[in-house]
Amino acid sequence: MLPSLSQVIAEKKAGQPPTHGQGAMSHGTPDTSQPKIETRHLNFYYGQRQALFDISIQVPQRNVTALIGPSGCGKSTFLRTLNRMNDIVDGARVEGLVQLDGTDIYRPNIDVVSLRKRVGMVFQKSNPFPKSVFDNVAFGPRIAGLTDRKKLGEIVESCLKRAALWEEVSHRLKDSALALSGGQQQRLCIARALATDPEVLLMDEPASALDPASTARVEDLIFELRRNYTIVIVTHNMQQAARVSEFTAFFFQGRLIEMDRTDQLFTKPKEKETEDYITGRFG
Amino acid sequence: MSNTPDSESRATGARLTSATLSPAERPSLQKRWSLTTLKEQCIRLVLFCCALLSVATTAGIILVLFSETLLFFSQVSVLSFFGDTVWQPQSQDNPRFGIWPLACGTFLVAGIAGLIGMPLGLLSALYLSEYASERSRSYLKPTLEVLAGIPSIVYGYFALVFLTPYVLQPIFMNALGFEVGGFNVLSAGIVVGIMIVPTISSLSEDVLRSVPRGLREAGLALGSTKFDVSVRIVLPAALSGIMAAFLLALSRAVGETMAVTIAAGSQPDLSLNVLRSIETMTAYIVMVSLGEAAAGSIEYRSLYVVAMSLFLITLVMNIIARFILRRYRNVYQ
Numbered sequence: 001m002l003p004s005l006s007q008v009i010a011e012k013k014a015g016q017p018p019t020h021g022q023g024a025m026s027h028g029t030p031d032t033s034q035p036k037i038e039t040r041h042l043n044f045y046y047g048q049r050q051a052l053f054d055i056s057i058q059v060p061q062r063n064v065t066a067l068i069g070p071s072g073c074g075k076s077t078f079l080r081t082l083n084r085m086n087d088i089v090d091g092a093r094v095e096g097l098v099q100l101d102g103t104d105i106y107r108p109n110i111d112v113v114s115l116r117k118r119v120g121m122v123f124q125k126s127n128p129f130p131k132s133v134f135d136n137v138a139f140g141p142r143i144a145g146l147t148d149r150k151k152l153g154e155i156v157e158s159c160l161k162r163a164a165l166w167e168e169v170s171h172r173l174k175d176s177a178l179a180l181s182g183g184q185q186q187r188l189c190i191a192r193a194l195a196t197d198p199e200v201l202l203m204d205e206p207a208s209a210l211d212p213a214s215t216a217r218v219e220d221l222i223f224e225l226r227r228n229y230t231i232v233i234v235t236h237n238m239q240q241a242a243r244v245s246e247f248t249a250f251f252f253q254g255r256l257i258e259m260d261r262t263d264q265l266f267t268k269p270k271e272k273e274t275e276d277y278i279t280g281r282f283g
Numbered sequence: 284m285s286n287t288p289d290s291e292s293r294a295t296g297a298r299l300t301s302a303t304l305s306p307a308e309r310p311s312l313q314k315r316w317s318l319t320t321l322k323e324q325c326i327r328l329v330l331f332c333c334a335l336l337s338v339a340t341t342a343g344i345i346l347v348l349f350s351e352t353l354l355f356f357s358q359v360s361v362l363s364f365f366g367d368t369v370w371q372p373q374s375q376d377n378p379r380f381g382i383w384p385l386a387c388g389t390f391l392v393a394g395i396a397g398l399i400g401m402p403l404g405l406l407s408a409l410y411l412s413e414y415a416s417e418r419s420r421s422y423l424k425p426t427l428e429v430l431a432g433i434p435s436i437v438y439g440y441f442a443l444v445f446l447t448p449y450v451l452q453p454i455f456m457n458a459l460g461f462e463v464g465g466f467n468v469l470s471a472g473i474v475v476g477i478m479i480v481p482t483i484s485s486l487s488e489d490v491l492r493s494v495p496r497g498l499r500e501a502g503l504a505l506g507s508t509k510f511d512v513s514v515r516i517v518l519p520a521a522l523s524g525i526m527a528a529f530l531l532a533l534s535r536a537v538g539e540t541m542a543v544t545i546a547a548g549s550q551p552d553l554s555l556n557v558l559r560s561i562e563t564m565t566a567y568i569v570m571v572s573l574g575e576a577a578a579g580s581i582e583y584r585s586l587y588v589v590a591m592s593l594f595l596i597t598l599v600m601n602i603i604a605r606f607i608l609r610r611y612r613n614v615y616q
Binding site: 083088090113116117120123125127128129130131139140143144189192193196 | 416417495497498499500501502503504505506507508511515516519520
């Protein structure tokens with residue numbers, strides 16, 4: 001049986017490991033003074049249809065922020081405005097302000113390519129390139145111009161280690177990435193995203209296509225990574241949000257209903273809609 | 284209740300009767316001859332014959348090619364066919380049948396066509412699938428495909444009366460001082476290259492677009508430019524499909540007849556000079572077919588052996604291409 005949300009929160013407060021337990025550490029007080037990402041009055045349109053309404057949010061540094069809400073509530077769309085992945089969608093339009101470290105990322109003179117190097121992304125469906133494991137992780141550094149084989153090797157090794165995949169693939173770096181299991185592929189995608197040395201990691205339901213054991217590994221990994229990266233994760237799974245995040249934002253019908261510390265939001269939600277959603281009355 | 288006792292009993296009664304019929308009284312399931320079943324049989328037969336006809340035609344052609352080829356080799360040794368470097372079947376005192384001059388002409392034209400058609404076709408496919416907006420794609424793709432609808436004789440004519448005198452001769456003869464014949468390989472190769480662009484671009488675009496969107500997004504999210512994504516992700520992922528498109532287009536170039544007959548002439552020389560006239564295998568077949576080679580003569584049989592060689596070349600290329608294409612499809616489906 002799934003643990004109840006309050007149980008998950010209580011365990012986490014008691015310093016328990018997030019899921020099944022490797023390497024959980026007590027987490028120092030988050031540095032919330034300067035938000036890493038901030039949006040103000042963000043509206044987003046797909047052609048005529050408005051998908052996001054007046055979103056103002058502050059994502060703190062070196063923390064995991066979870067975005068929850070029912071399907072189609074705009075949480076993925078919101079995530080994709082943060083690294084301008086929506087730019088490639090025909091007819092997409094953004095209004096309002098999105099700031100990374102105080103810089104408006106939609107200003108005309110922003111270089112989207114370097115923005116995306118600082119704001120990495122992991123997708124719902126694992127999407128390794130049909131290349132070797134090594135070439136997948138080395139892809140980002142290579143397009144950035146790194147050719148030194150030794151340095152590439154070091155980066156690949158350290159990223160695979162940080163993604164908790166090194167043990168499993170160190171002897172088969174030259175094998176095709178498509179030969180890995182689903183869970184390994186997703187961790188490979190995380191390693192690949194880490195290789196560009198980003199500051200922010202956006203994760204769009206990274207574990208939704210994985211079996212429970214792989215999900216647990218990915219969650220442990222996210223919990224580990226929060227010490228060095230600012231992570232924004234979209235999830236359908238509220239237990240997952242409760243386990244891995246310090247802050248949670250609840251989206252509903254394209255609006256941000258409520259954002260708070262995860263334990264607050266799940267135990268004492270301020271809004272009626274949030275309460276209805278987390279107690280399973282809809283969604 | 285709307286059901287009266289009466290209607291209810293009738294309903295159950297009806298059910299009862301059909302169940303209680305004796306086996307002999309039940310409607311038979313055995314097939315019986317009637318007009319309908321006869322009609323079905325006829326339709327089936329007609330359709331089968333139509334399908335059979337095309338298979339039989341192909342088989343017949345191969346059979347004739349094969350038997351005439353055997354007859355040819357009973358008069359000319361296989362060794363001289365593949366060993367001799369001169370093709371002069373019309374010569375009265377010393378007819379020689381070395382296939383290489385014709386093969387060389389065919390491969391020269393196909394090679395030039397490939398050099399021009401492959402990059403042009405691939406780059407336009409890349410533009411259409413990766414860069415063009417939906418709107419410009421909806422105009423460009425049909426326009427490009429119109430190229431495939433132009434009769435090949437128009438291309439040959441275009442090469443002969445425009446490309447050679449107004450482009451090639453001014454550049455190579457007047458400016459660079461080379462001899463350029465009125466018939467030459469280069470002009471034929473160029474127009475055949477343009478002819479195969481639609482084949483390449485349309486097939487390659489299909490395989491490029493079938494590369495999953497997730498791979499492009501992954502590339503962009505890692506800070507790739509559109510060019511990086513196209514060249515380092517999409518192109519390698521689609522490579523085998525593109526190879527297959529190249530092969531299919533090249534086999535078309537090898538089999539191309541009208542344009543090369545008109546533009547490249549009929550001078551069977553074993554030479555790599557692309558500014559001179561040569562004769563391709565297809566052009567030779569046209570020439571002999573139009574001439575008065577007596578049935579059963581060696582010249583007449585040489586027609587079949589050339590056709591057989593051509594058939595084998597294109598067959599092998601097509602088989603390889605289909606094989607690659609099928610294997611590629613399995614990767615992403």
